[in-house]
Amino acid sequence: MKRNLMTLALASSALVATSAYAEDVTLTIESWRNDDLTLWQDKIIPAFEAEHPGIKVNFTPSAPAEYNAVLNSKLDAGSAGDLITCRPFDASLALFEAGHLADLSGMEAMGNFSDVAKSAWQTDDGSASFCVPMASVIHGFIYNKDAFAELGIEAPTTEDEFFAALETIKQDGTYIPMAMGTNDQWEAATMGYNNIGPNYWKGEEGRQALIKGEQKLTDPQWVAPYATLAKWAPYLGDGYEAQTYPDSQNLFTLGRAAVYPAGSWEISGFNALVDFEMGAFKPPVQNAGDTCYISDHTDIGIGMNTKSANPDAAKTFLAWVASPEFASIFGNALPGFFPLSETPVEMEDPLAKEFVSWRGECESTIRSTYQILSRGTPNLENDTWGASVAAIKGAETPEALGQKLQDGLASWYAPQQ
Amino acid sequence: MQKPRIRWHIAVFLAPAVLVYTAVMIFPLFNTLRLALFSKVDQERVFVGLTNFRTLFGDPIWSEQFWNALGNNFWFFIVHMLVQNPIGVALAAILSHPRLRFAALYRSAIFIPTILSFVIVGFAWKLILSPIWGIAPSMLDAVGLKALFAPWLGKEEYALTTLALISVWQFVGIPMMLIYAALLSIPEEILEAGEIDGITGPSAFWKIKLPLILPSIGIISILTFVGNFNAFDLIYAAQGALAGPDFSTDILGTFMYRTFFGFQLQLGDPHMGSAIASAMFAIILIGVCLYLFGIQSRMRRYQL
Numbered sequence: 270m271k272r273n274l275m276t277l278a279l280a281s282s283a284l285v286a287t288s289a290y291a292e293d294v295t296l297t298i299e300s301w302r303n304d305d306l307t308l309w310q311d312k313i314i315p316a317f318e319a320e321h322p323g324i325k326v327n328f329t330p331s332a333p334a335e336y337n338a339v340l341n342s343k344l345d346a347g348s349a350g351d352l353i354t355c356r357p358f359d360a361s362l363a364l365f366e367a368g369h370l371a372d373l374s375g376m377e378a379m380g381n382f383s384d385v386a387k388s389a390w391q392t393d394d395g396s397a398s399f400c401v402p403m404a405s406v407i408h409g410f411i412y413n414k415d416a417f418a419e420l421g422i423e424a425p426t427t428e429d430e431f432f433a434a435l436e437t438i439k440q441d442g443t444y445i446p447m448a449m450g451t452n453d454q455w456e457a458a459t460m461g462y463n464n465i466g467p468n469y470w471k472g473e474e475g476r477q478a479l480i481k482g483e484q485k486l487t488d489p490q491w492v493a494p495y496a497t498l499a500k501w502a503p504y505l506g507d508g509y510e511a512q513t514y515p516d517s518q519n520l521f522t523l524g525r526a527a528v529y530p531a532g533s534w535e536i537s538g539f540n541a542l543v544d545f546e547m548g549a550f551k552p553p554v555q556n557a558g559d560t561c562y563i564s565d566h567t568d569i570g571i572g573m574n575t576k577s578a579n580p581d582a583a584k585t586f587l588a589w590v591a592s593p594e595f596a597s598i599f600g601n602a603l604p605g606f607f608p609l610s611e612t613p614v615e616m617e618d619p620l621a622k623e624f625v626s627w628r629g630e631c632e633s634t635i636r637s638t639y640q641i642l643s644r645g646t647p648n649l650e651n652d653t654w655g656a657s658v659a660a661i662k663g664a665e666t667p668e669a670l671g672q673k674l675q676d677g678l679a680s681w682y683a684p685q686q
Numbered sequence: 687m688q689k690p691r692i693r694w695h696i697a698v699f700l701a702p703a704v705l706v707y708t709a710v711m712i713f714p715l716f717n718t719l720r721l722a723l724f725s726k727v728d729q730e731r732v733f734v735g736l737t738n739f740r741t742l743f744g745d746p747i748w749s750e751q752f753w754n755a756l757g758n759n760f761w762f763f764i765v766h767m768l769v770q771n772p773i774g775v776a777l778a779a780i781l782s783h784p785r786l787r788f789a790a791l792y793r794s795a796i797f798i799p800t801i802l803s804f805v806i807v808g809f810a811w812k813l814i815l816s817p818i819w820g821i822a823p824s825m826l827d828a829v830g831l832k833a834l835f836a837p838w839l840g841k842e843e844y845a846l847t848t849l850a851l852i853s854v855w856q857f858v859g860i861p862m863m864l865i866y867a868a869l870l871s872i873p874e875e876i877l878e879a880g881e882i883d884g885i886t887g888p889s890a891f892w893k894i895k896l897p898l899i900l901p902s903i904g905i906i907s908i909l910t911f912v913g914n915f916n917a918f919d920l921i922y923a924a925q926g927a928l929a930g931p932d933f934s935t936d937i938l939g940t941f942m943y944r945t946f947f948g949f950q951l952q953l954g955d956p957h958m959g960s961a962i963a964s965a966m967f968a969i970i971l972i973g974v975c976l977y978l979f980g981i982q983s984r985m986r987r988y989q990l
Contacts, residue, residue: 508817510840
């Protein structure tokens with residue numbers, strides 16, 4: 270009987286192209302997000318399987334630090350899963366170039382994503398896309414609403430208001446105006462330079478021009494953010510030079526600091542820790558009414574193994590990942606990791622809602638150093654860490670820092686030579 | 687006449703150590719030296735001779751980092767030589783004083799940090815010196831010296847010295863123990879003979895004990911040299927792979943790590959990393975040879 274059914278199934282699958290997988294197929298997902306295992310097993314996979322009978326999904330994450338090595342050896346051995354969670358930029362591009370990831374440009378569902386969202390998983394010329402964008406993190410500032418109310422200040426929208434607010438908090442003395450240290454360096458670049466910078470270099474416009482070699486890091490729009498960062502120093506609290514990332518998180522969640530230059534990934538962690546109300550404001554613009562730009566940084570995508578035995582089922586799954594339904598499940602289960610599809614997602618977490626609402630008001634971009642520009646030596650991203658720290662400390666002038674970065678980039682990147 | 691037997695047991699007893707040592711030390715060492723002569727071009731490993739070294743010393747982007755790391759390494763070593771070893775000798779001299787009470791307690795207390803992991807030491811000192819939670823600022827405040835406090839680990843001009851002193855704190859037990867053992871082995875008769883000649887107290891230390899423990903001090907110096915030029919863990923645990931602020935605590939170990947394994951968006955380059963590792967090996971080799979042939983062989987030894 271079973272055999273008959275199967276024959277029937279096979280026959281029908283051969284006849285009906287749209288249901289090429291009548292018998293149960295199992296898809297395996299490779300991922301580094303072992304933190305999200307329960308989320309996948311309890312929410313995402315059941316939702317998919319309910320809609321697509323006949324496809325079973327297995328989520329098999331490995332430890333984040335080992336993921337790249339494990340995945341590469343599995344791919345080489347031909348034992349990797351059907352679906353592969355993609356790191357942004359060069360790591361996944363290398364997999365595509367080695368023939369491990371399938372070209373998904375033709376997939377209809379890719380139309381649900383903006384060019385910026387897709388840019389992390391495209392070839393340099395943008396001709397091929399190889400991963401469906403899953404989530405991004407947005408930069409901005411999280412603030413202590415109770416403290417702001419106590420001091421009678423509003424969330425700032427322009428730079429003047431921003432520094433005026435910090436000055437008020439400093440004069441009052443109850444709170445450290447802003448919780449950020451320079452000891453670990455990356456915060457200064459990620460939450461500092463790449464947070465406020467897009468407003469100066471006009472987001473994608475500047476970033477693309479830099480990649481094309483039309484703008485230089487010595488241009489005013491790339492140097493000015495350093496000058497602004499230099500003005501942060503007096504508001505960072507005593508001994509910020511030796512303050513680490515966990516120090517800053519603790520200072521803010523303990524209610525000792527009023528403003529926290531943030532990435533949205535902090536939301537779920539902070540929600541569990543704070544006993545005051547939090548709000549968020551986007552990077553302040555220079556003059557009231559200016560177009561605002563936010564860093565909406567692509568972080569996770571998912572692609573298909575070219576050697577998958579069930580390419581059609583895998584594509585069905587990818588199309589579902591690109592759908593608004595997936596976006597809504599994913600975005601609400603992990604507040605702070607925002608789905609990238611263009612259909613807006615209704616968020617439940619108020620802070621996450623605030624962050625994601627900026628997408629409607631501002632132009633999105635990604636961190637300026639991540640695509641292409643950090644391929645060579647010296648590494649532009651690492652250099653930007655050092656430069657941002659030096660700017661805050663006032664160790665060098667913004668112009669000198671811009672020159673240094675430009676010299677480093679020009680030493681290996683042809684369009685900048 | 688019996689033929690001399692082949693003494694198989696020597697080979698058998700040596701084999702485990704030789705095999706293990708070859709597998710985990712000698713082979714990787716030579717393989718690293720070999721790797722330094724290759725480079726990756728278009729996914730292929732090709733032999734490039736000394737090009738990596740030419741880049742390392744000739745390209746300003748690389749050579750600046752290398753000389754910075756080497757200079758920092760020398761400063762790290764100098765701090766150890768000027769602080770750790772004299773303190774170690776002094777502690778040993780005090781501990782070997784026959785009328786000191788609780789000597790065993792002090793000895794253990796001073797030695798214990800040596801057995802702690804670098805990660806613990808780095809983390810604990812980071813907390814102690816933290817301007818936010820640390821006890822260092824409040825302790826200085828209690829004695830009215832708050833003005834002297836600075837976020838030492840975050841300032842270019844102090845960070846390396848601070849880390850070197852943390853390392854001194856951790857390892858001062860080792861010279862202390864070695865010198866202590868050397869001091870204990872000096873026969874009483876010699877000291878008594880000196881006393882008869884009128885050499886007592888401090889001058890007995892300077893004129894009799896110190897010359898007798900000089901070989902031990904020499905060994906300690908060379909151990910410090912090798913240890914410092916191989917150092918990596920403390921800096922990595924306290925300041926991360928970028929050895930901030932602004933590479934002021936970057937030593938050869940962290941420079942090699944960053945290059946070999948990559949960091950953040952920077953992809954690892956095993957070949958340049960091996961070139962740096964080879965340079966480190968050469969520096970240590972030269973240092974040890976200078977010591978062995980230049981100092982140790984001229985050192986006067988006394989038959990006790």
